[in-house]
Amino acid sequence: MMRWAFAAGLxxxxxxxxxxSAEWQCRAPREMLTLGNSLEIAxxxxxxxxxxxxxxxxxxxTQGYGASNPQFAYPAQLKMRLDKAxxxxxVHVWNKGVGGQDAAEMVERMKTDVKPEHAHIVVWxxxxxxxxxxxxxxxxxxKLRTGxxxxxxxxxNFIMMNLQYVPAVVALPDEEEYARAMADVAKExxxxxxxxxxxxxxxxxxxxxxxxxxxxxxxHLNDFGQKCIAKLLSQSILDTINPRQLTxxxxxxx
Amino acid sequence: xxxxxxxPPYLASGRDLRLDFFRGLALWFIYLDHVPxxxxxxxTVRNYGFSDATEIFVFISGYTAVIAYSRMMLKDGWxxxxxxxxxxxxxxxxxxxxxxxxxxAQIAYxxxxxxxxxxxxxxxxxxxxxxxxxxILEAALLKFRPVNLDVLPLYIVxxxxxxxxxxxLLRWPWAVLLxxxxxxxxxxxxxxxxxxxxxxKVWFFNPIAWQVIFYCGAVLAVIAPRLEVFDxxxxxxxxxxxxxxxxxxxxxxxxxYNALERLIPDWVARQIxxxxxxxxxxxxxxHFFALAWLTRLVVRRDAGxxxxxxxxxxxxxxxxxxxxxxxxxxxxxxxxxxxxxxEETILSQIFVSLAGLVVMSLIAFAAHRxxxxxxxxxxx
Numbered sequence: 302m303m304r305w306a307f308a309a310g311l312x313x314x315x316x317x318x319x320x321x322s323a324e325w326q327c328r329a330p331r332e333m334l335t336l337g338n339s340l341e342i343a344x345x346x347x348x349x350x351x352x353x354x355x356x357x358x359x360x361x362x363t364q365g366y367g368a369s370n371p372q373f374a375y376p377a378q379l380k381m382r383l384d385k386a387x388x389x390x391x392v393h394v395w396n397k398g399v400g401g402q403d404a405a406e407m408v409e410r411m412k413t414d415v416k417p418e419h420a421h422i423v424v425w426x427x428x429x430x431x432x433x434x435x436x437x438x439x440x441x442x443x444k445l446r447t448g449x450x451x452x453x454x455x456x457x458n459f460i461m462m463n464l465q466y467v468p469a470v471v472a473l474p475d476e477e478e479y480a481r482a483m484a485d486v487a488k489e490x491x492x493x494x495x496x497x498x499x500x501x502x503x504x505x506x507x508x509x510x511x512x513x514x515x516x517x518x519x520x521h522l523n524d525f526g527q528k529c530i531a532k533l534l535s536q537s538i539l540d541t542i543n544p545r546q547l548t549x550x551x552x553x554x555x
Numbered sequence: 556x557x558x559x560x561x562x563p564p565y566l567a568s569g570r571d572l573r574l575d576f577f578r579g580l581a582l583w584f585i586y587l588d589h590v591p592x593x594x595x596x597x598x599t600v601r602n603y604g605f606s607d608a609t610e611i612f613v614f615i616s617g618y619t620a621v622i623a624y625s626r627m628m629l630k631d632g633w634x635x636x637x638x639x640x641x642x643x644x645x646x647x648x649x650x651x652x653x654x655x656x657x658x659x660a661q662i663a664y665x666x667x668x669x670x671x672x673x674x675x676x677x678x679x680x681x682x683x684x685x686x687x688x689x690x691i692l693e694a695a696l697l698k699f700r701p702v703n704l705d706v707l708p709l710y711i712v713x714x715x716x717x718x719x720x721x722x723x724l725l726r727w728p729w730a731v732l733l734x735x736x737x738x739x740x741x742x743x744x745x746x747x748x749x750x751x752x753x754x755x756k757v758w759f760f761n762p763i764a765w766q767v768i769f770y771c772g773a774v775l776a777v778i779a780p781r782l783e784v785f786d787x788x789x790x791x792x793x794x795x796x797x798x799x800x801x802x803x804x805x806x807x808x809x810x811x812y813n814a815l816e817r818l819i820p821d822w823v824a825r826q827i828x829x830x831x832x833x834x835x836x837x838x839x840x841x842h843f844f845a846l847a848w849l850t851r852l853v854v855r856r857d858a859g860x861x862x863x864x865x866x867x868x869x870x871x872x873x874x875x876x877x878x879x880x881x882x883x884x885x886x887x888x889x890x891x892x893x894x895x896x897x898e899e900t901i902l903s904q905i906f907v908s909l910a911g912l913v914v915m916s917l918i919a920f921a922a923h924r925x926x927x928x929x930x931x932x933x934x935x
Contacts, residue, residue, distance in 0.1 A: 364755075369591035370702050370891070399755040401746075433829075468810075469828035472821050505813065512810035517601065518836075519810075520829035524591055 325509050327529035329500040334537045338493035340458045343421040344542045347390055353383065355394045356415050356457070358407055359426030362465055363398025367521030374398070375522075376424075378531030386539050393418070403430040404444040411451045423452045424495070424534070426462040429470055429520075432479040441479065445486045459492035462534070465526075466501030468511060468519035493541075495534055501526075561780035564618070565625045565725075572861040572870065573854055578615045579873030579919075582883055584608035586911055589703050589887035590894065594901050595908035604803035605830055605842040609706065609760070610768055612876075614843065616710060617772030620717055625725055625777075637718035644715050647877065651707040654881045655694050658701065658888060665892055693752035700751070700759075703884050709760040712749070713769045720770070728777045731770060739767035743834050757833070764834040768843065785848075793852060796845035803842050868916035875922040879915050886911045 346352050357363050357376035365374025372378075380394040397414045399406075404427050415423055425448065431441045445461070452459055463483045470476050480498045487494035504514065511519070514526035522530065564571065584599040585608045601607035620640075628636035665671070693699035697708040723731045741747065742763035749758045775782075785792045806827065809816040819827075830836045860866065872879045890907035897903035 369589075373591075400757070467828075468816075468824055472824035472828055474821070508813060510811045510813055511816065515810070517605070517807070517810065518830045518832055519824075519827065 325504075325513050325525075327525070327532055329503055329533050333496050333500050333503065334533060334540065336460055336493035336495060336537050336541055337487060338458060338460070338491065338541070340422060340460075340493065340538070340541045342456065342458045343538075346421045347387065347542055351390050353387065353390055353392045353422075354418055354420050355379070355383075355392070355422045355424060356418050356420040357394060357396050357398065357424045357426070358411070358414060359398045359424070359462070360402045360407070360430050361398065361400035362429070362522055362527075363396060363426045364400050365396070365398065365527065366400050367516040367518070368524050368527050370524070373524040373527045375527045375531040375534065378528050379535050382531060382535035383538070386535065387543075395420075398426070401430060403434055403436060404428070404441055404448065405431075405436075408444050408448040408451065411448050412455070415452060415457065416455050420455070420457045422460060422538070423457045424460045424462055425449075425452070426497075428464040428479050428483055432464060432470060432473055432476050438475075438478060438482050442482050442486050445483065446490065449486070449490045449492055459490075460495050460534075460538075461487055461492060462495040462497050464498045465520075465522060466498050466505060467515045467522075470498075470520070495537060497530060500530075500533060564776045564779050565621045571622075571856055573856060573858070574615055574619055575870040575873035576861050576866060577611055577850070577873070578619075578876050579869035579871070579879075581608040581611040581615070582872050582876060582879050582915070583869065583912055585612065585706070585880070586883035586887055586915065587908055589884065590890045590904065590907060590911075592899060593890075593894075593904045593908060595905055600846070602807060604800060604807050604846070605836070606839045606846065610835075610839065610843040612706070612880075613709070613713070613765060613768050614772040614847070616713070616876075617769035618776045619772075620714065620769075621721075621724060621773045621776035624717075624721060628721055628725075633718070633722060636721065640714060640718045640721075644711055647707060647711045647714065650877055650881050651697070651704070651711065652695065654707065654884060655701070655704060657885055658704065661885065661888055690752070696752075698750060698752040703887060705759040706884075707880065709758070709762050709765055712762040713766055716766070717773075720773070724770075724773055724777055728774045732774045735767050735770035735774075739764055739835070748833070759833055761834050768835065768840065771844075789852075792848060796848045799841060799845045800849070803838070803845075868912075868919065871919035871923050872915055875919045878922050879919050882915050882918050883911070886914060 343353060346354070355376075357379070361367070363374065363376060365371045365377075368374050374396060376394045376396040376398070380392055383390075383392040383394075395414075395418050397410075399410075407425070407427060427445070427448075428441075431444075449459055449461075461483055463480050464470050464476060476498075484494060484496075486492075501514070505511070514522060514529065516523045584596075584601075587593055587596040587599055588601060588608065590596065596602070599608060600611070624636045624640055627639060690699050697711065700708055720731055742761060747763050748761045749763070751757050805815070806819065809819055827838065830838050832839070854861070861870070890911055893907050894900075894903050
């Protein structure tokens with residue numbers, strides 16, 4: 302009886318894993334990678350100071366909760382990729398992710414966390430916790446505007462990173478409205494937008510299962526998800542600040 | 556003398572091999588799961604539902620804590636038992652600090668030998684690089700815990716509080732259980748957690764939430780014979796547990812097949828997600844209960860397979876849980892570095908998985924040999 306149970310268990314594990322171990326590629330449609338901002342400050346810094354300073358402000362998915370190792374959190378991966386793509390340029394990426402924070406809480410530390418680093422780019426990953434806590438949309442967009450104004454007063458370009466496309470977010474009744482609100486604010490304020498929600502949705506619609514990019518809490522990105530977001534974000538940034546690089550990157554990233 | 560009064564586990568004589576077996580299995584699973592993207596980790600419990608090996612480990616730790624210290628308290632009094640608990644806490648603490656140093660030294664060695672200084676930064680030893688003195692202080696205070704060094708601090712905190720719960724556990728087990736659940740619910744509701752380092756970090760395994768599974772194990776060791784309520788409703792309990800496990804398995808499977816995922820309506824998904832690990836989501840807890848119930852039915856105390864020689868390595872690892880846990884955590888990093896070196900090929904994953912388990916087992920056998928008395932010499 303026990304022997305049968307063990308055999309059955311192994312068979313289930315085998316079936317389960319074969320179905321799930323397909324190889325998936327990290328990619329996104331090119332048009333989703335345009336930021337909608339030319340990152341002038343960063344461009345100048347790269348050209349004149351040979352320096353690129355990025356602050357990654359955000360919550361748990363910036364902090365790297367869920368990755369097996371902090372080296373897989375997207376900011377660390379972003380630095381590695383930019384280092385490789387920009388030889389001779391000093392790239393700094395500060396991880397200012399604090400798990401569980403919503404837009405309002407991040408606005409509170411916008412000044413203290415961004416100012417000391419003299420950032421050229423602030424990547425602001427926001428929206429998920431606000432959506433999960435059902436913050437009213439009006440309050441949410443107001444906080445976004447306040448945060449962007451503070452960041453601009455510190456002399457940084459902005460890239461907002463919107464919600465992650467994961468079961469816990471998709472199940473919400475109005476997650477798309479939060480994504481849309483972020484797009485509207487980005488357009489209104491003329492800041493960059495990294496469309497994480499749409500990009501990840503395209504993974505899912507291409508048949509990539511959640512297990513490939515989400516940990517089993519249904520909310521946080523796993524190693525693949527973090528690495529892939531970093532890869533696509535670095536592509537977006539490089540395409541914007543260094544058009545010459547574009548042709549090379551397009552060839553190597555199939 | 557009253558006859559036929561069933562003996563609660565904490566007074567029963569003889570070793571319950573199930574505890575060694577399942578704790579050993581949990582340690583094996585924890586090792587396999589700690590090697591990222593490891594194909595061998597497909598055999599571990601976390602892929603088939605919500606809970607994983609950590610629940611098993613903490614639950615058994617609570618159960619065995621009662622078995623180890625309750626009789627001592629009844630015989631020698633509370634102070635002596637409390638001192639013994641704290642001796643164990645001290646051992647755990649020393650083990651954790653030693654592990655911290657070995658873990659850090661291993662990464663430093665690899666980063667120097669391979670000339671990859673970023674490895675130190677990558678392994679969450681950043682705090683150590685920026686302000687080493689402060690980081691060492693915070694590590695000593697258990698607030699600074701690099702990757703994978705989260706479980707022992709949880710165990711230390713749980714065991715340090717244990718002497719104060721022990722008298723109550725034996726006298727009013729249900730009250731302790733109620734208090735434990737109350738604390739669990741409160742910690743989830745009010746977002747209580749212990750502080751970490753750097754300041755914005757909290758404990759990955761929130762002790763205020765995770766204590767509930769420790770005390771479930773502890774209380775069970777006291778009241779097990781009184782669980783006939785469930786035994787009288789054995790079939791309905793089993794049906795509920797089976798149904799729950801099947802639903803959890805369906806959800807887990809839906810993470811691998813989008814077609815199944817689309818079958819789960821939004822309103823259900825909204826109830827399920829996120830399945831928080833830090834605060835031991837109720838779905839994880841229930842999943843563990845269901846699993847424990849079915850295990851109790853299938854694997855009796857005297858189940859024959861527990862004695863199979865092939866499972867002896869697992870049992871030995873379970874017996875020497877502290878050493879093996881530390882060895883496993885250390886080896887998981889080694890394994891990770893090896894797998895990365897061989898570009899994450901499946902062969903390298905299988906190799907490090909097997910090699911790690913072999914090393915863990917060998918050390919468990921050695922530790923067992925060291926502890927057991929030398930065979931008496933035959934005298935003429």
